[in-house]
Amino acid sequence: MPDEIEVETKELQEAIREVHDEAAELKEGSTWLKYIGISTAILAVFAAIGALQAGHIANEAMVSRMESVDLWNEYQAKRIKATMYMLQVNDIKDRAASSPYMDGYEKKRVEEESDANDIKPKAERLAKDSEHLMRTHGLFAMAVTMTQIAVAGGAIAALTRMKSIWIGGMLLGLIGIGMILMGMFS
Template identity: 35%
Template sequence: MSGHGFHVHGPHDHELEHASQHGASDRFAGRIAVTTATLATLGALFAYQGGATQADAMLFKNNAAIKKTEASNQWNFYQAKSTKRALAELGAAWSAGERGDYYRKEVERYQGEMNVIKTQAEALEAEAKVWDERSEAQMHNHHRWAQATTLLQVAIALSAIALLTRRNWLQWGVYGVSVVGTALGIAAMLHF
């Protein structure tokens, strides 16, 4: 702008002037702005839930690994008792009298201990399986949240393009992608 009444401005200045004069009646921009803000809010919530389910899945997988390690320890203990039982059987076969009776009692004791250890090991393996299944379910849910978040991010990007190009068909594309993303978020919330 010069001091002699000659007015020159760039395209950005023209848009700002146009928006200030006609902004209140620009329903297209208003709809896109509200849609974008809503999608950003939903996207943030979905992203949070996706992170939470991923953390849960890792925690459950860790619990499964702990139970598998405990089961492995029990199976090692079982194997040690089995070896001792086998040695006691050998002692019973080679010994007579009181010494043979002692080894036969040891065989029975080791067999009883092995039965208890086996039961504990199998229970720990079953617990590990349950934790693994819970982890898998959480990972499936995490993928649903991630898909929903991604689609909402795509819809936000489409909103920007629709606003810049002022294409109504793109606005409908935003709504379509948003509905699919929201549906996936609802599916994740309902654990589908």
């Protein structure tokens, strides 16, 4: 009989040790889940900031593009007017005629060409600005995608209790955050 009691005590001690180990694992898992929650919330904030910036920059790019197109239209109109005045002057010269309008036509041609030459660099600058803004928009869009995937990875890691998924998501999220910061300072 005393041997049986000893065996039961050993089994009881082993069971108690297992319960303590499980409790420690649960506590460690609970702490780990808090880190997942905090990191996922931070990633979500960066994703929101990136999405807001992406939308804002896309709007700026479109406005720059429209202003550029308007200036190019104005440039073309000025060039057409200058050509029309030049044709009038040449027509008068070809007919060997004298016209009180000839000097006025020549003056207007020079004005239109001068105006067109002033407009052209502005239109080119706006077109380049628009292209730069669209590249920056693309950077933000990619960054938002990466941070959103990282947030999803955090949720999957919390549900499956797989740290490797969380770590992979965090790495992707850090790349996304880096891209957001690059976009903000470019």
